[in-house]
Amino acid sequence: MTIIHQDDIVQSVQEALQFISYYHPLDFIQAVGRAWEKEQSPAARDALAQILMNSRMSAEGHRPVCQDTGMVVAFIEVGMGVRWSSELSLEEMIHEGVRRAYTDPDNTLRASMVSPPWGARRNTGDNTPAIVHTRIVPGNRIKIGLAAKGGGSENKAKFTVLNPSDNLVDWVLETVPGMGAGWCPPGMLGLGIGGSSEKAMLLAKEALMEPVNIHELLEKGPDSPLEELRLELFEKVNALGIGAQGLGGLTTVVDVKILDYPTHAASLPVALIPNCAATRHIEFTLDGSGPAEFTPPTPDDYPPVTWQASPDATRVNLDTITPEEVRNWQPGQRLLLTGHILTGRDAAHRRIQELLEKGHPLPQGVDFHNRFIYYVGPVDPVDGEVMGPAGPTTATRMDKFTEMMLGQLGLLGMIGKAERGPQAIESIRKHQATYLVAVGGAAYLVSKAIRKARVVAFEDLGMEAIYEFEVENMPVTVAVDSQGASVHQSGPAKWRITDNIESMGKTP
Numbered sequence: 001m002t003i004i005h006q007d008d009i010v011q012s013v014q015e016a017l018q019f020i021s022y023y024h025p026l027d028f029i030q031a032v033g034r035a036w037e038k039e040q041s042p043a044a045r046d047a048l049a050q051i052l053m054n055s056r057m058s059a060e061g062h063r064p065v066c067q068d069t070g071m072v073v074a075f076i077e078v079g080m081g082v083r084w085s086s087e088l089s090l091e092e093m094i095h096e097g098v099r100r101a102y103t104d105p106d107n108t109l110r111a112s113m114v115s116p117p118w119g120a121r122r123n124t125g126d127n128t129p130a131i132v133h134t135r136i137v138p139g140n141r142i143k144i145g146l147a148a149k150g151g152g153s154e155n156k157a158k159f160t161v162l163n164p165s166d167n168l169v170d171w172v173l174e175t176v177p178g179m180g181a182g183w184c185p186p187g188m189l190g191l192g193i194g195g196s197s198e199k200a201m202l203l204a205k206e207a208l209m210e211p212v213n214i215h216e217l218l219e220k221g222p223d224s225p226l227e228e229l230r231l232e233l234f235e236k237v238n239a240l241g242i243g244a245q246g247l248g249g250l251t252t253v254v255d256v257k258i259l260d261y262p263t264h265a266a267s268l269p270v271a272l273i274p275n276c277a278a279t280r281h282i283e284f285t286l287d288g289s290g291p292a293e294f295t296p297p298t299p300d301d302y303p304p305v306t307w308q309a310s311p312d313a314t315r316v317n318l319d320t321i322t323p324e325e326v327r328n329w330q331p332g333q334r335l336l337l338t339g340h341i342l343t344g345r346d347a348a349h350r351r352i353q354e355l356l357e358k359g360h361p362l363p364q365g366v367d368f369h370n371r372f373i374y375y376v377g378p379v380d381p382v383d384g385e386v387m388g389p390a391g392p393t394t395a396t397r398m399d400k401f402t403e404m405m406l407g408q409l410g411l412l413g414m415i416g417k418a419e420r421g422p423q424a425i426e427s428i429r430k431h432q433a434t435y436l437v438a439v440g441g442a443a444y445l446v447s448k449a450i451r452k453a454r455v456v457a458f459e460d461l462g463m464e465a466i467y468e469f470e471v472e473n474m475p476v477t478v479a480v481d482s483q484g485a486s487v488h489q490s491g492p493a494k495w496r497i498t499d500n501i502e503s504m505g506k507t508p
């Protein structure tokens with residue numbers, strides 16, 4: 001009889017979440033290394049190099065690969081033969097492990113969970129609760145799969161019910177471009193096919209727990225219709241040309257994982273969930289003999305890629321910048337920013353909007369006139385740090401506030417990640433402003449450019465507060481210039497391999 005002890009579960013979950021916050025799964029980071037080797041698009045290659053370098057820095061520094069340290073999702077298989085030595089329920093044990101992992105003083109992780117989800121949306125402070133899925137299976141052990149899923153990729157989850165005669169490949173190829181770059185490619189696509197609506201979503205999420213092994217499948221060739229489908233989607237999605245960070249390039253996905261389940265004769269439910277460049281997941285088994293142990297990778301396991309700012313990058317002083325200077329920037333131009341920026345993301349924008357609507361002044365120190373805003377929710381610093389990992393969040397969510405920020409508040413530019421929509425681009429053009437991108441998934445590397453940081457307003461919003469950062473040589477790229485030209489449109493259009501997409505079309 002196996003007895004599972006509460007402390008073993010709590011400690012294993014805590015240690016696993018700490019481990020995956022700074023160690024990428026090696027299969028994933030090695031796949032990114034292969035993508036870097038074959039990438040031809042300079043912008044995408046630069047982004048991949050930043051992601052690879054960031055990954056190694058995180059492993060060495062034991063600090064998160066991304067400022068979004070994720071929402072914890074647990075897939076648990078409980079053997080029917082186990083007994084428990086525990087006062088907490090299984091879900092409560094997982095929550096306790098999450099709480100301890102995210103508040104660890106040596107490597108504090110960012111708390112991102114808000115409750116209630118509709119209305120006050122208060123940060124719970126310790127990233128609880130986790131999302132827990134449990135299955136009872138034969139046996140005497142407990143298997144726990146944990147993922148720390150980033151919000152940007154989770155936001156792009158898709159679901160449809162196709163007709164049985166519809167072409168699933170067509171649906172995926174129509175859907176993926178519409179997901180933009182907010183999911184931080186390169187990553188993986190998880191597909192759930194069949195079952196019912198909720199089953200398909202679960203299958204897609206669980207598929208993302210599997211290792212990257214499409215290169216092995218490419219070598220051995222497909223043995224089943226699902227393997228054929230994986231290969232077809234892998235090739236065609238990459239032929240879309242979206243590329244790393246949506247800048248245009250050869251690799252958008254490093255693998256396509258699929259799980260399926262029987263379904264109703266009238267239906268073909270399909271769920272699609274992407275995983276970002278900060279893919280984090282791990283699996284361990286408990287057999288009653290103590291907590292799980294995790295083996296750290298060695299430096300040699302990482303692709304030997306380093307990143308340095310381009311010697312051609314333009315050095316920009318943000319404290320003396322003028323609108324004329326901004327108007328000279330070209331799409332794709334690399335910049336190194338030095339000086340002061342204000343930060344702000346979803347909750348801060350909403351609050352600013354409410355203040356303006358009520359005719360109230362903005363808090364002291366919040367003056368956006370001729371300044372740049374960085375869309376970021378950083379990780380709190382630990383001992384010796386100015387700021388924890390602080391990569392960009394998805395700018396698209398701030399599109400609806402852009403006219404207010406540029407037109408009413410005199411903002412000169414924005415820094416974030418992913419594409420801007422037509423409404424935001426029109427405002428940028430109208431006000432001759434600009435939008436710059438930093439690399440999503442290179443948060444620890446980006447944070448090294450922050451020399452000073454202080455909270456300026458809305459401290460109660462936690463990581464969503466407005467900070468002022470003083471940065472030195474922060475690497476960014478011009479994504480939308482003052483004329484409204486966008487690299488997220490021109491890049492993928494340039495790298496799209498139309499022949500591959502069309503000539504491979506198959507009917508089910």
Ligand SMILES: O=C(O)C[C@H](O)C(=O)O
Nearest residue numbers: 068150151152377393394
């Ligand atoms: O919350 C964040 O910091 C980033 C988010 O995951 C996003 O990709 O937009």
